[in-house]
């Protein structure tokens with residue numbers, strides 16, 4: 001243990017380079033994890049929005065609302081009907097954009113319609129339901145998210161599988177890099193290892209300090225990578241949120257820390273494995 | 287103590303290094319192995335600490351045939367055989383004391399014994415004064431003494447020295463041989479491979495002469511060249 005720390009200190013520059021390379025690889029790895037997480041989230045959000053919006057301009061009394069609701073519920077494929085009064089929609093809209101400019105100066109009246117939001121059981125029915133809703137008396141307009149909806153399920157699956165394969169490949173690439181960089185520090189100590197063997201050190205004894213050093217390097221690299229990821233992600237997320245507020249960027253602390261924990265665990269694991277593989281290669285040569 | 291039976295050794299690249307070697311070395315003997323460069327002296331030594339395995343024959347050290355030793359057992363064999371080299375093989379970034387103590391640390395020797403044993407070994411080779419110096423600050427003779435201290439710190443019953451005076455001037459070489467003689471008299475079996483004629487002739491020990499991988503002469507109280 002002491003030996004590992006001492007050697008870490010003595011071969012300072014080499015270890016620093018190794019930590020740097022691992023930091024970079026883990027940062028890239030973490031960056032792609034975050035990307036996959038966000039893309040999944042956006043697609044999830046889109047596919048959750050398989051709904052039809054029914055707009056009605058004129059003001060509605062409570063009984064009229066109830067009448068519309070029962071008519072809409074009876075349409076094929078409708079699972080749920082939510083009513084969003086125009087005042088509420090306007091207030092939400094203003095809140096969302098208040099940070100950027102004050103709408104009250106530009107628009108005096110509420111330009112938004114009353115909206116019934118229909119959740120549709122299946123994508124196949126969206127078009128048909130929308131057509132029928134348009135025929136209901138008093139309905140001004142009907143909108144739905146269009147034909148790309150049909151492809152979302154395929155897209156979601158493709159993203160999941162693609163992302164998984166990509167992360168797997170990236171893990172493997174990171175392992176290769178880590179093994180090879182730690183191998184440099186091991187090679188730098190080849191004489192030391194050969195003398196250890198000469199005076200009768202067992203293989204496990206020789207491996208010990210290198211594995212500890214590997215873990216140390218991996219943990220350090222992981223820590224740096226997390227710092228870089230956290231600060232840059234927070235900055236980028238804040239930017240995106242203020243520019244495109246409707247984009248569902250993941251800011252959930254729990255989900256993010258899961259990723260950070262994965263990155264540091266991977267760093268530690270790769271460091272350990274890297275240390276082990278590098279020494280074993282050297283031990284096997286004789 | 288050491289017995290070689292029907293040894294031959296071919297390196298993987300096809301070079302034959304040893305042929306038909308039969309040899310017995312008793313407990314606490316002092317033996318010179320002499321011969322021109324390429325005769326097979328180093329290869330013979332390597333067989334004894336299991337750095338190489340023979341192509342045929344058996345290498346018996348302390349009643350065990352180490353040619354068939356399991357890989358996991360090799361470290362324990364090495365703790366019973368000290369090895370000294372022409373190029374010392376000291377770690378440049380460790381002091382003399384640390385270099386010697388290193389041999390104990392890596393065998394898992396209890397901390398409490400490391401200091402005492404290291405000091406004893408350094409005292410034996412008269413290197414206590416230089417304990418805190420780094421190899422680069424030492425003369426050739428001092429480096430060889432440090433190397434010998436490291437080889438002896440585990441109290442091995444056998445000490446192998448491969449060209450221990452190869453890089454030393456005659457006076458220093460003679461001092462090193464006196465030291466090795468002293469170690470031999472403290473109950474250590476000693477094998478010295480060398481092609482230093484004057485030393486061999488001066489010491490009057492058993493001499494095994496090799497040429498082209500064969501033993502051509504084995505003589506008690508011998509000299510370097512055979513035409514006596």
Ligand SMILES: Nc1ncnc2c1ncn2[C@@H]1O[C@H](COP(=O)(O)OP(=O)(O)O)[C@@H](O)[C@H]1O
Nearest residue numbers: 297299301303322323324325326327328329330
């Ligand atoms: N690792 C090796 N691989 C192949 N050939 C070797 C190796 N080591 C030594 N030899 C060959 O074996 C022969 C004996 O070498 P060596 O034992 O070093 O002799 P000496 O120590 O007497 O000079 C030489 O021909 C040498 O070239």
Ligand SMILES: [Mg+2]
Nearest residue numbers: 327328329448
């Ligand atoms: Mg030689």
